[in-house]
Amino acid sequence: MLRLSKLTDYATVILSDMAKGQTQVHSAMEIAAATGIALPTVSKILKLLVNAEVLISTRGAKGGYVLAREPGKISVATVISALEGPIALTECSISQQGCEQASGCDIRGNWNLINQTIHNALESVTLADLIRPTVVPEEVLIPVASLYR
Amino acid sequence: MLRLSKLTDYATVILSDMAKGQTQVHSAMEIAAATGIALPTVSKILKLLVNAEVLISTRGAKGGYVLAREPGKISVATVISALEGPIALTECSISQQGCEQASGCDIRGNWNLINQTIHNALESVTLADLIRPTVVPEEVLIPVASLYR
DNA sequence: TTAAATAGGACTAAAATAGTCCTTAATTGA
DNA sequence: TCAATTAAGGACTATTTTAGTCCTATTTAA
Numbered sequence: 307m308l309r310l311s312k313l314t315d316y317a318t319v320i321l322s323d324m325a326k327g328q329t330q331v332h333s334a335m336e337i338a339a340a341t342g343i344a345l346p347t348v349s350k351i352l353k354l355l356v357n358a359e360v361l362i363s364t365r366g367a368k369g370g371y372v373l374a375r376e377p378g379k380i381s382v383a384t385v386i387s388a389l390e391g392p393i394a395l396t397e398c399s400i401s402q403q404g405c406e407q408a409s410g411c412d413i414r415g416n417w418n419l420i421n422q423t424i425h426n427a428l429e430s431v432t433l434a435d436l437i438r439p440t441v442v443p444e445e446v447l448i449p450v451a452s453l454y455r
Numbered sequence: 456m457l458r459l460s461k462l463t464d465y466a467t468v469i470l471s472d473m474a475k476g477q478t479q480v481h482s483a484m485e486i487a488a489a490t491g492i493a494l495p496t497v498s499k500i501l502k503l504l505v506n507a508e509v510l511i512s513t514r515g516a517k518g519g520y521v522l523a524r525e526p527g528k529i530s531v532a533t534v535i536s537a538l539e540g541p542i543a544l545t546e547c548s549i550s551q552q553g554c555e556q557a558s559g560c561d562i563r564g565n566w567n568l569i570n571q572t573i574h575n576a577l578e579s580v581t582l583a584d585l586i587r588p589t590v591v592p593e594e595v596l597i598p599v600a601s602l603y604r
Numbered sequence: 605t606t607a608a609a610t611a612g613g614a615c616t617a618a619a620a621t622a623g624t625c626c627t628t629a630a631t632t633g634a
Numbered sequence: 635t636c637a638a639t640t641a642a643g644g645a646c647t648a649t650t651t652t653a654g655t656c657c658t659a660t661t662t663a664a
Contacts, residue, residue, distance in 0.1 A: 308459065308535060308573075311652065318566075331611065346655050366662025367608040382569065386457060395459045397533050402505045417467075420531065423576050424457075427569070432615070436565050460621065482640065502642070515631020516639040589618050 314389040316343050317351050321360070321385065322437050325377040329372040334449065351389070358388030377433035385424055385433075394421050463538040465492050468498050470509070470534065471586050474526040480519040502556070508539030526586065532577035543570050543578065 323340050324332055334352055336343040352371055355361040360380055361371045373380065396417045427440055472489050483501055487494040501520055504510040508580055509529055510520045524531065536542055545566045 308457070308539060308542050308544065310457065313653070315545055335609090344654075347653075349610080350654080356610090363610060365608090365660070365663080367606095368663060369609045369661080371610090390457060390610045394456045396456065396464050416580075416587065420576070420580055424573055427572050427576065431565075439540055439564065462622070493623075496622075498641080499623080505642090511633080512641060514639090514641045516627070517632065518640045520641085558658085587623080 308395075310386065312391055313347075313351055313354075314386055315384055316341070316347065316434075317355060317389050318382070318436060319343070320348065320351060321355070321373070321380070321433055324371070324373055325433050325437055330372050331364070331368070333370040333412035335369070336444055340387075353431075354388055355385075358384065360384060360453075372432075377437065380433040381429045382436070392424050395424070396421070402428060427453045457544075459535065460539055462496075462500055462503075463535055464491070464533055465496065466504060466538050467531070467582075467585060468492070469497065469500060470504070470522070470526075470529070470582055473510075473520070473522055474582050474586055475562050480513070480517070481521075482519040485519070498519040503537055504534075507533065509533060509537055522582075526582035528580045529584070531580045531582075532574055534582075535577060542574050544573070545570070 319341055320337055320343070323337065327340075332350050335345060337343075337352070338348045341348070352361060352363070356363045356371070359374055362374045363369070363371050383393060462561040468490055469486055469492070472486065476489075483498045484494060486492075486501070490497070492500075501510060501512070505512045505520070508523055511523050512518070512520050532542060
């Protein structure tokens with residue numbers, strides 16, 4: 307289904323919530339309450355986002371989480387790889403040594419191209435875009451095909 | 456990791472093999488031998504591709520599988536959805552009724568936009584492109600951002 | 605010093621995926 | 635007509651991944 311994991315989905319909801327809110331610092335508990343996601347799960351996600359430097363945390367009383375930079379500078383690609391690791395559709399695009407199916411597999415290069423395109427697409431959308439009211443586009447550009455012709 | 460399932464990966468290998476081969480009809484056994492993928496697994500994949508009308512099968516002695524149309528008319532998107540169902544990054548983009556997180560989730564529309572873009576990217580690449588020698592592009596176009604500005 | 609927070613990691617449960625196998629149906633050719 | 639060959643369909647098992655929980659340690663404000 308080529309889908310994001312639930313955790314990644316939650317992460318976008320959490321980040322949107324944080325980006326929209328007036329207050330700067332949000333505790334894990336506040337966020338759990340605001341989004342309806344269970345506290346331990348929220349916690350887990352926030353930790354991953356801190357590791358990826360999407361959020362900055364402060365411990366102790368009055369501590370919590372803050373966006374590390376403006377919503378417009380946090381891309382969807384960053385969020386996805388924070389939760390799921392590198393964005394790559396195929397196994398062999400991640401590891402350098404390729405796969406065992408090496409015989410007869412010269413399609414790797416082309417997969418890389420597709421990965422790159424999708425990565426760019428996700429890189430170009432930011433948190434700021436996500437919280438913006440929905441836009442219905444007239445026309446959607448198709449980029450990949452042009453690379454081949 | 457936003458990755459394709461192994462079966463989908465195999466499917467592209469199998470289809471590339473079929474598209475490149477001289478012969479028209481390939482039995483499951485031939486394909487298993489050519490690709491190194493276990494026969495029962497190959498079989499499973501071929502059945503799914505027949506259901507999705509990517510392949511046409513004939514039973515009986517001298518039977519086997521043939522591409523349903525030219526490689527240039529079989530898109531990667533078609534192959535992916537044959538194996539994994541509809542291409543959609545988020546759960547709520549598939550079911551119409553949305554999710555329980557409905558409160559505070561007005562980012563759905565924007566996700567749909569992203570899904571659409573990725574779908575288009577995958578739609579624009581065909582089997583013919585995959586078996587073509589790798590092209591290293593000068594520049595990769597970024598389509599999604601333009602939708603927001 | 606106490607209460608409120610996060611950090612880190614271990615652990616369990618649930619779900620999805622991969623892979624196998626068996627029985628039935630169709631086709632060809634001897 | 636019969637035997638061999640090949641796909642269809644579905645059930646089943648094993649494995650892996652993902653989701654979710656919980657515990658203990660650490661940090662900070664009041």
